[in-house]
Amino acid sequence: MFHPSYQDVWIGRLGYEPAEYRAAIRDALEAAI
Numbered sequence: 001m002f003h004p005s006y007q008d009v010w011i012g013r014l015g016y017e018p019a020e021y022r023a024a025i026r027d028a029l030e031a032a033i
Contacts, residue, residue, distance in 0.1 A: 011021045 007018070011018055014021065017026065
């Protein structure tokens with residue numbers, strides 16, 4: 001996890017829009033439960 005001010009840079013490098021990234025993290029966490 002990076003500092004919040006850097007999130008726009010690294011989320012873009014991962015190929016996600018911010019909302020898509022949050023949805024992907026949520027899905028991954030729900031799958032792990």
